[in-house]
Amino acid sequence: VSKRIVAHRKRISYNSLNLPMQIQNFTFLIYPVFVFAAILLTLFLFWRACRHELIDSQEAFDFTLVSLLGAAFFSRVFDFFFHNNPNDWSVDRLLFFNRYGSFEFYGALFGTAIGLFVFLRLRKTSVWSVMDLMAAPVAFGQTLIFLGSYLASNSIGKLNLSLYYFVGCFLIFLILKRLASKKKHAGFFVCFYLVSFSILDMVLF
Numbered sequence: 001v002s003k004r005i006v007a008h009r010k011r012i013s014y015n016s017l018n019l020p021m022q023i024q025n026f027t028f029l030i031y032p033v034f035v036f037a038a039i040l041l042t043l044f045l046f047w048r049a050c051r052h053e054l055i056d057s058q059e060a061f062d063f064t065l066v067s068l069l070g071a072a073f074f075s076r077v078f079d080f081f082f083h084n085n086p087n088d089w090s091v092d093r094l095l096f097f098n099r100y101g102s103f104e105f106y107g108a109l110f111g112t113a114i115g116l117f118v119f120l121r122l123r124k125t126s127v128w129s130v131m132d133l134m135a136a137p138v139a140f141g142q143t144l145i146f147l148g149s150y151l152a153s154n155s156i157g158k159l160n161l162s163l164y165y166f167v168g169c170f171l172i173f174l175i176l177k178r179l180a181s182k183k184k185h186a187g188f189f190v191c192f193y194l195v196s197f198s199i200l201d202m203v204l205f
Contacts, residue, residue: 034148042141043068049133059123063116063130070115071108078107109138109194128187135193136180139173142197161204168200 043064050060079102080094112134120127146166153162175196176189 031148031152034144034151038141038144038148041144042137045137045140046134049137050130053129053133062119066115066119067112067134070111070113072103072111074111074114075103075105075108078104078110126186128190132184132186132189135189136173136176139169139176139193139197142169143173164204165200168204169197172196172200 046067047060047064050063051057055063076094080089082104113131116130116134117127120130143166146162146169150156150160150162150166153160155163172193176193179189179192
């Protein structure tokens with residue numbers, strides 16, 4: 001009986017020590033999963049919006065791919081130049097983002113705009129009309145990212161900055177979807193998104 005009690009206590013001790021580690025690992029994985037899901041859903045919703053506007057499937061795919069490449073390139077470049085000391089600039093630090101820094105959101109917006117502008121000008125397609133289609137998907141993607149940030153912060157049930165951003169981006173997304181049924185001038189939706197998020201960022205930052 002005494003051997004069973006000792007063995008039982010060892011199992012309890014072992015599980016007690018590992019439970020926080022498992023929870024910590026799970027929490028650590030939440031944010032990357034949400035970021036990955038947000039990127040995929042943003043690209044899918046943008047492609048779907050293009051198809052809804054009767055844009056050819058191949059063209060919609062090209063727009064999505066150009067947006068992804070432009071966002072990935074300039075978000076890394078912005079992070080490298082604006083978040084690092086000039087004395088630390090190097091090719092290795094720029095390329096190996098997993099070790100040195102990450103990606104800058106405003107750089108991603110800039111890269112998306114530049115990539116689409118150049119590509120659409122070559123295709124002789126309205127730049128503002130296509131950019132409008134991206135406003136709601138980007139707002140939705142941000143909503144997921146800030147939700148993941150909140151869940152990974154171990155502050156569930158408490159108010160923090162990620163929660164405020166989540167609510168703000170979700171409201172922007174809902175307003176954009178509400179206004180989508182009404183015909184607006186080309187460029188209205190993307191400008192509304194940029195102004196709304198900039199105000200939200202200034203208020204909360």
